Every structure is written in structure tokens, then in C-alpha cells.
Amino acid sequence: MAFQNSKESRCSTFGQRCNAGLLQGVGLAAAALALLVAAVPMAAAQETIRIGAPLALTGGLADEGMKQQLVYRMWAEKVNAAGGIEVNGRSHQVEIVEYDYQSDGPRAGQLAERLATRDRVHLIMAPFGSGHTVIAGTVGERYRVPTVACVAGAESVFSTGNRYLFGTISPNGNITETVVQYLVDSYPDLRRVAILGRDDVFPKSMAESTAESAKAAGLEVVYNALYSVGTMDHSSSMTSIRRAEPDWIYITGYSQDLILARRQMEDLGLTAPVVTMVTGPAMKEFTEGLGGLANGVTSSTWWHHSATYEGLGVWPTTASFYEDFLAASGGEDPDYVHGACGGALSMLEEVLPRAGSLDGEAIRDALAETSIETFYGPIDIGENGMNQARDLPIIQVQNGSVVVLYPEVIATGSLQILEE
Amino acid sequence: MITRTGLILFAIWVVILATTPLHADNYIVRTAIMISMYSVLALSWNFIGGFTGYPSFATVAFFGLGAYVGAIAQRNGVPMVVAWMLATIVVGAFAAALGSILLRLKGHYFAIGSIAVVEVCRLVISSWRSVTGGGDGLNIPLLRWSPDDVAIFFLMVMLVLMIIVFALNAFVSRHRLGFGLHCIRQNEDAADMVGINTTLYKVIAFTLSALFVGTAGAAYASWVGYIDPTDSFSILMTVKVPVMVLLGGAGTVLGPVIGAASFVVLEEIFWSNFLDWNRAILGMVIVFLIFFLPGGLLRVSFRKVRDRLKGREGVAT
Known part of the structure; x- marks a missing residue:
């Protein structure tokens, strides 16, 4: 052991044989580093x-x-x-x-x-x-x-x-305004919105800008919280949302989060006339993972085929x-x-x-x-290096497949309200 | 305890790393920075995991905390180097306070407890949005120098940290503290009975294992310019560090350095050459190394490896 005082134990670490092992170790690392320097091909022909x-x-x-x-x-x-x-x-x-x-x-x-x-x-x-x-x-x-x-x-x-x-x-700002406006127009009874966002750069900013857009459109934000990355249980959030009695539930995250959230909504009997999940139905894993439960979930997306x-x-x-x-x-x-x-x-x-x-x-x-x-x-490309505003599609899962609701030029269906 | 040969080898290794900017491109220099950084982490872990025998997985908690303390200080106008020092002090104090509670646990319980520390730190950082920016992460003011100068600067910073922690390792291994820690590893109750203040010793070892990890975290944050809770408190990173030490030879002074270097270099080679299979290959290499080299690279005996391959167990290590 390295830190004993006896001569014998010192030898066990750095004695003759150990020195050999040590040399091998250092040699190995140095040789490998040299390999990194030498063996990687330089950039290919200039033309590519x-x-x-x-x-x-x-x-x-x-x-x-x-x-x-x-x-x-x-x-x-x-x-x-x-x-x-x-x-x-x-x-x-x-x-x-x-x-x-x-x-x-x-x-x-x-x-x-x-x-x-x-x-x-x-x-x-x-x-x-x-x-x-x-x-x-x-x-x-x-x-x-x-x-x-x-x-x-x-x-x-x-x-x-x-x-x-x-x-x-x-930018996310445009996408959320469009969604709020579209939903208010197609479902005039919309009053109360509950927002649950994943605490991660993109989903978080979607949740925040939706809250702002909703307030600007005169809706009441009755629940607004973030869940941390890697959350495996949304039941406490779901229970709070149910108590808030929203007309519209808006959840952001990636496919795995949203599949879990949708399942737990079902388990806890939480429903609302409009349920939006971002990215959700924009990704095919979502519809595949949820089957029938995906029906009726709306989402906004940047592009649809x-x-x-x-x-x-x-x-x-x-x-x-x-x-x-x-x-x-x-x-x-x-x-x-x-x-x-x-x-x-x-x-x-x-x-x-x-x-x-x-x-x-x-x-x-x-x-x-x-x-x-x-x-x-x-x-x-705008001042900050980002693509400027444009009309972005709103989609909904209907009978297992994705239907485009907005913009009208490419719409393939109209908003279906979920039963309470 | 370290011999003259060991010391010379370490010096040669430092020179090799320090001269990479002279004869290699910035990618190699970046690899050298990563090697030095992981060496700091592995050498630090050695205090608690190697000398004392407490399997701590809290390293990345100190790293992330250091990164955040440094980043927040820098964003509030504290000069970079002062921010790093601040991170060192805060992380050291945190480890000392935490150690006095956590070190009451032993063995597996301590290991699980230390993992919990990482998770708690991550959750606190990620929920305390007003200060830490939450899931958005933090941007740190970048050094507006040329890429070459930035690389050389951070290489030197990490190397200096590595030398400091190495010297501390060598010092502790000679000092009565090292002897005491070794006793604790062998039999804590007996160590207590012969008059070693085990609690104090363990807390010192735990604090030593955190101090410079905090500095490394803060320097890392200044270097990459962006940190977020998921990457700063990644469980994968905390597991890598003990693997590196075991790979090199736990409880020795030079082992963690060799382990960190070999691990980072292996990782790089597999990453750049096997796009689809890199993780599987790396996993197999780790299993192979741990199975055939239980004492680490420092105690390699090729005769024994051969004997094992033939199915004969060699003399006990």
C-alpha cells in the first residue's frame, strides 16, 4: 500500500516489479496520446x-x-x-x-x-x-x-x-400566440388554462411564453409550474391541476415526459376540453407510444409534411x-x-x-x-441570427393520425373538443 | 508514499502535457486539458475513496457546485481567478459541513448517501431559478482571446491544479493523516481505539476530496462558457472518476493520474473511430481491465494475466 511506512509495503507499490508496471502504465498513456496525435487522418481533399x-x-x-x-x-x-x-x-x-x-x-x-x-x-x-x-x-x-x-x-x-x-x-413567442389565438377562436368557452413545463431551455420557454400569450389574450392562468428534468412522477402536479379545473391543459416536454404525463392524466381521471402537448404529437414516438390515448391531443409544430x-x-x-x-x-x-x-x-x-x-x-x-x-x-435570418416569424402549423391527433388544423391553406381537419 | 522514480515519471508526464500546444493542434490540447481536469478529480477522490476506503460518489456534486459558484460570481463582476478561489472555499466549507453528517454512514449506505447528495444539489440548483437560471443554465463571460491562447491558459490552470493535488496526495501519504486514514480503511473501530480521531480524519479527507474539484469546476465553467444543471451534476461523470482511480490503482499517489490519462485517451480513441459501437467497446475494456487488473495498471503483472486467461488463479495480489 502506498502510504504505509514499512519498507516492505513501499516496495509492494514502487519496488522493482511495481516500477515495471508503473513504466508500463505511463508508457501506455503516452503511447496512446501519441497515437491520437499521429493516427487521425488529416482533412480530405480540398474540394469537399x-x-x-x-x-x-x-x-x-x-x-x-x-x-x-x-x-x-x-x-x-x-x-x-x-x-x-x-x-x-x-x-x-x-x-x-x-x-x-x-x-x-x-x-x-x-x-x-x-x-x-x-x-x-x-x-x-x-x-x-x-x-x-x-x-x-x-x-x-x-x-x-x-x-x-x-x-x-x-x-x-x-x-x-x-x-x-x-x-x-x-422563435417560440410566435408559435404560442398563434396557438392561443386559434384556440380562443375555435372554442369560445375557453377561460382557464393550466400550464406545466419541463425545466429545460426549450420546453421551459414554451411554457413561459404560452403563459404570457394566454394572459395577453384575456385567459386566466390557473396553474403554472415547472417540473425538473428526469421527473418520473407527475401525479402531484396532475392533482393540483385537477383542483384548478382548467378548460385547457398545456404541457411541454419531450416525448418520454409527455407520454408519462398523458398516462398519469388518464390514471388520475384528469380531463379538459383542450389538451395541448408540446412537442408531443409533433413527434411520432408520442402517437406510437400512447395509441388511443393520444387522440385529441393538440400541439404546435414548426413544420408538417x-x-x-x-x-x-x-x-x-x-x-x-x-x-x-x-x-x-x-x-x-x-x-x-x-x-x-x-x-x-x-x-x-x-x-x-x-x-x-x-x-x-x-x-x-x-x-x-x-x-x-x-x-x-x-x-x-433576423438580427439575432434566428429565422423570423412565420405561420406555424397547429396539429391534433384524430383517430390515431395527425391532422393539421392551422394554417387554413394546409388544414386537413378542424378542432375536436375532448369530452369532459 | 512516492519514490523518486514515481516523482520523475510524474514530472515527465506533466512536461508532456504542458508541451502539447507546441507540437499538436487544439483538439489534442483540449484532450490534454480534459486529462488534467480528470486527474484533479481522480486525485481528489483518492483521499476519500483510495486512502480512507469510503466509496464516495459525491465528486460531481462538488464539481457542479464549484462551477455554479464560480459562474454566479463571475456574472456578478467578480474577477475570474477570485471567482475560482471563492468556489474553492465555498465547496470546501460545504464538504466539511456535509462530511460531518454523511460520514456517519459506512459502506454501501455511504455510497448511496453520496449519490443522493448529487441529486439534491442538482435539484436545488435547478429549482433556484432566480440565482442559477434553472434549466436555462448560465452563460459565463468568455475570455475574448484567440482559441490558441484560451487553450494554453486553461491547460496551464488545470495542470497547476493537478500538480497541487498531486503534491497534497504525496504529502498526505507520508503524513500521519495518511497513516490514520489507512488505519480507518483497514478497521475503523480499531483505529478509533488506538487513539485516532476518526471523525476528524474522515472529515478532513472528505474536504480534501472536494476542495480542488470545486476549483476545477469553476475553471471548467469559465472555459466552456455555459453550464446547466443536467451536465454539471451528471451521474455518469461521478462514476467515471472512481473507475479511473481503480483503473490506475486506488490508494496510490500515481495511480489516479495514470487511470485518468488512460481512461480519457481510450475514450477519445473509441469515440472518434467507432461511431456506433464506442460505448460497447469502452464498456468491454473497463470490464476487462477491472477483471484482469484488480489492483490497477500500477500493479500489472503480465504473468498473472496470462495465468488467468489460462484459467489458473495467480498468487493473491
């Missing part, structure tokens, strides 16, 4: 546009990370088959450099650093989580590599003054993306994560030629002035 993608392929955000991966691969394949992207008169193939950041913040930073220095990527597609987007974006900013976030909806992510961070989905937008590049219409997606996913419908990330990549097909160079600064300046239509909808 490299896009870094730290993906959450394992850990808490794995479902979402895999969605991003699927769309990234679809796009790269399609663009390369079509001859690549032309920048300054020369055609460039694209390459997605993928890593698994394990839904872990420090690792997201580590991998962003690797992408920026070792892989010398021209752009980084931000990880799924809003917090992780901030970490990766910070590294990108240091190296002047633009970071594009396709699913970070919280405005706080873009309020850090990072000039190199861009987001393609709209029944929209009819005109786009550019490899996906000129929403339908063309939908068709490609069905082929790639084996017949499963895309959700907003697929759409938003596909849209962000589509945007690059316009941005990169306009930048006229693969220099980080040039790409940044081009991104900042983006104002285009994609199959995902219009992308108009």
Missing part, C-alpha cells in the same frame, strides 16, 4: 465541403439525434449525386463528419473543437439540445466556424451575442422531400425535426454559392443575409 455534425446518437436525446443523422445523410447523398454545390465556379462534393456526443455537454464541446481544428469543417450543424447548441456554438465562434442550429427554438440561445450562430426555426412550400436545390417542393423521406425511412412519416434539419441543409445550397468562398467569415456573412424559400418554409 465538410459539415461537422455532433449528433446525440446515445443518451437522453438519442431519438432526436438519429433523426438528424438520417436527414443529413439523405441530403449529402442527394446533393453529391446531383454533382455537389457550386462555389465560385467550382463544384464541391459535400461530406458530413459525424460524431456521437452522447447527449453530454462537455463532449459536445470536445467534439466541436475536434471538428473545428482536426477535421477543419466549414460549418457545424449544432447538436439537438438547446444548451448543447450554446456549447458547440461557443467553440465555433472561437474558431470563426459558423454554426447552424436546425432545432433550437429558444430565443435565449441566440441572445448570447454569438455572431457565428444561426437558427432556422422560428402536408404543407405545400416551394423550395430549392435537391428538394424543390415539400412533396419531393416527403417522397425521398418515405423511401429512406421505410415508409415512416417525417416530423418537424426531419423537416427543419432538411430545410437548414437546403438553405446551404443557396448560401454557399452566394458566399462565393468556403472561408468561415464569408459563409457567416452570407448566412446573416439569408432570405429564401425552402421546402420547409421561408427562412429569413
Whole structure:
């Protein structure tokens, strides 16, 4: 043992044999570090546009990370088959450099650093989580590599003054106002709203801005609380909500949270004429996980495949993306994560030629002035680097499938009120 | 106890890490920073887990708390280095107060209790929104230097911390405190009877295991520029640290350093080369190492490994 005073015990740690072991240990670590330095391939040929993608392929955000991966691969394949992207008169193939950041913040930073220095990527597609987007974006900013976030909806992510961070989905504020207005119009008896939010960047800001929008529209917020990440039991919140007798229950979180919340609502006999869950029905895991219980749940989303937008590049219409997606996913419908990330990549097909160079600064300046239509909808980058307001779909699960309620141009049904 | 050879090897290792900015890119430097940071964590854990034999899982609570104290102080205009010192003091005081309660538990009960500390810290930080920003996390003012300078600066900070904790480890292992802790590990009741103030000794060890982890947390927060409760109090991180120490050799001075370095490097190699299987491979490596090297890399005997592979049990370690 290392800390005994007898000569014999000292030898057992650092005697002859132990010294050999020690040397082996240090040698092993040093050799491995040297291996890291030497064995990793340097960036490939100059012609390729490299896009870094730290993906959450394992850990808490794995479902979402895999969605991003699927769309990234679809796009790269399609663009390369079509001859690549032309920048300054020369055609460039694209390459997605993928890593698994394990839904872990420090690792997201580590991998962003690797992408920026070792892989010398021209752009980084931000990880799924809003917090992780901030970490990766910070590294990108240091190296002047633009970071594009396709699913970070919280405005706080873009309020850090990072000039190199861009987001393609709209701020939460708009989405909640639209929802409140739509529900008040379609269900005039709506008076009392109960709000339960997940204490995490995006779901929290959705809950907060819904509370504000509801108050602004003259509704009474009878319950407003947050639950912490990893909560496995919502029953006390549900009981309090039942006591508040709301007409509208609004819960935010990710699929697993919301499935649990919906089940516990059922167990405790909690109902209301309108139940909204964000993201909920926007993700297919929700409807699959809940079966019949998902019926009647409304949600707002950033994109739905029944929209009819005109786009550019490899996906000129929403339908063309939908068709490609069905082929790639084996017949499963895309959700907003697929759409938003596909849209962000589509945007690059316009941005990169306009930048006229693969220099980080040039790409940044081009991104900042983006104002285009994609199959995902219009992308108009504002002052803070985030896509400006636009009409966002409201959806409801009816008979097991997702129906679009709003905007009217793409609506496929009207609001169904849940029975008390 | 550490020999001259051990000391020289440690010095060489510090030089290797410190010179990475000269001959490698920033990704390697970042890996070197992570190695130094985890070495600080592992060496700190060694006080309570290695010397004293108390399986503490509270390391990440101290790390997260340090990160938050440092971040909040910096956001309120406290200069960076002063914020780190503040974090060290607050975390040290927290550990001392907590230790006097928690260290009444032993064995598995202590382990579970220390995990609970992590959870409680996470929940408090995440619910105390007015101060900590809750689930939104906190942005910390970034150093507006070039990426190279930032990397070199934080590498030096983490290395200095690593050297301090290493020196403390070496000091304690020679001092009567180390002897006392060793006695506690072997038989706490007997240690008490021969006149060792076991409560005091354990609290000191627990506090030592927290102090510089708090500093490392605060420095980490300044480095990455953003912290949130989920990442700052991640259970995975708290499990990694004991694994590193066991990998290197618990209760020795050099073991935690070797363990942390090997673990981080292995992790990096698997991550960058096996996108889909990295976790499975890393898991297998850990199982292999713990099964075949129960004393850690420091006590490797290839003859014994061979004997085990052949099914013959070697001489007891």
C-alpha cells in the first residue's frame, strides 16, 4: 500500500516489479496520446465541403439525434449525386463528419473543437439540445466556424451575442400566440388554462411564453409550474391541476415526459376540453407510444409534411422531400425535426454559392443575409441570427393520425373538443 | 508514499502535457486539458475513496457546485481567478459541513448517501431559478482571446491544479493523516481505539476530496462558457472518476493520474473511430481491465494475466 511506512509495503507499490508496471502504465498513456496525435487522418481533399455534425446518437436525446443523422445523410447523398454545390465556379462534393456526443455537454464541446481544428469543417450543424447548441456554438465562434442550429427554438440561445450562430426555426413567442389565438377562436368557452413545463431551455420557454400569450389574450392562468428534468412522477402536479379545473391543459416536454404525463392524466381521471402537448404529437414516438390515448391531443409544430412550400436545390417542393423521406425511412412519416434539419441543409445550397468562398467569415456573412424559400418554409435570418416569424402549423391527433388544423391553406381537419 | 522514480515519471508526464500546444493542434490540447481536469478529480477522490476506503460518489456534486459558484460570481463582476478561489472555499466549507453528517454512514449506505447528495444539489440548483437560471443554465463571460491562447491558459490552470493535488496526495501519504486514514480503511473501530480521531480524519479527507474539484469546476465553467444543471451534476461523470482511480490503482499517489490519462485517451480513441459501437467497446475494456487488473495498471503483472486467461488463479495480489 502506498502510504504505509514499512519498507516492505513501499516496495509492494514502487519496488522493482511495481516500477515495471508503473513504466508500463505511463508508457501506455503516452503511447496512446501519441497515437491520437499521429493516427487521425488529416482533412480530405480540398474540394469537399465538410459539415461537422455532433449528433446525440446515445443518451437522453438519442431519438432526436438519429433523426438528424438520417436527414443529413439523405441530403449529402442527394446533393453529391446531383454533382455537389457550386462555389465560385467550382463544384464541391459535400461530406458530413459525424460524431456521437452522447447527449453530454462537455463532449459536445470536445467534439466541436475536434471538428473545428482536426477535421477543419466549414460549418457545424449544432447538436439537438438547446444548451448543447450554446456549447458547440461557443467553440465555433472561437474558431470563426459558423454554426447552424436546425432545432433550437429558444430565443435565449441566440441572445448570447454569438455572431457565428444561426437558427432556422422560428422563435417560440410566435408559435404560442398563434396557438392561443386559434384556440380562443375555435372554442369560445375557453377561460382557464393550466400550464406545466419541463425545466429545460426549450420546453421551459414554451411554457413561459404560452403563459404570457394566454394572459395577453384575456385567459386566466390557473396553474403554472415547472417540473425538473428526469421527473418520473407527475401525479402531484396532475392533482393540483385537477383542483384548478382548467378548460385547457398545456404541457411541454419531450416525448418520454409527455407520454408519462398523458398516462398519469388518464390514471388520475384528469380531463379538459383542450389538451395541448408540446412537442408531443409533433413527434411520432408520442402517437406510437400512447395509441388511443393520444387522440385529441393538440400541439404546435414548426413544420408538417402536408404543407405545400416551394423550395430549392435537391428538394424543390415539400412533396419531393416527403417522397425521398418515405423511401429512406421505410415508409415512416417525417416530423418537424426531419423537416427543419432538411430545410437548414437546403438553405446551404443557396448560401454557399452566394458566399462565393468556403472561408468561415464569408459563409457567416452570407448566412446573416439569408432570405429564401425552402421546402420547409421561408427562412429569413433576423438580427439575432434566428429565422423570423412565420405561420406555424397547429396539429391534433384524430383517430390515431395527425391532422393539421392551422394554417387554413394546409388544414386537413378542424378542432375536436375532448369530452369532459 | 512516492519514490523518486514515481516523482520523475510524474514530472515527465506533466512536461508532456504542458508541451502539447507546441507540437499538436487544439483538439489534442483540449484532450490534454480534459486529462488534467480528470486527474484533479481522480486525485481528489483518492483521499476519500483510495486512502480512507469510503466509496464516495459525491465528486460531481462538488464539481457542479464549484462551477455554479464560480459562474454566479463571475456574472456578478467578480474577477475570474477570485471567482475560482471563492468556489474553492465555498465547496470546501460545504464538504466539511456535509462530511460531518454523511460520514456517519459506512459502506454501501455511504455510497448511496453520496449519490443522493448529487441529486439534491442538482435539484436545488435547478429549482433556484432566480440565482442559477434553472434549466436555462448560465452563460459565463468568455475570455475574448484567440482559441490558441484560451487553450494554453486553461491547460496551464488545470495542470497547476493537478500538480497541487498531486503534491497534497504525496504529502498526505507520508503524513500521519495518511497513516490514520489507512488505519480507518483497514478497521475503523480499531483505529478509533488506538487513539485516532476518526471523525476528524474522515472529515478532513472528505474536504480534501472536494476542495480542488470545486476549483476545477469553476475553471471548467469559465472555459466552456455555459453550464446547466443536467451536465454539471451528471451521474455518469461521478462514476467515471472512481473507475479511473481503480483503473490506475486506488490508494496510490500515481495511480489516479495514470487511470485518468488512460481512461480519457481510450475514450477519445473509441469515440472518434467507432461511431456506433464506442460505448460497447469502452464498456468491454473497463470490464476487462477491472477483471484482469484488480489492483490497477500500477500493479500489472503480465504473468498473472496470462495465468488467468489460462484459467489458473495467480498468487493473491
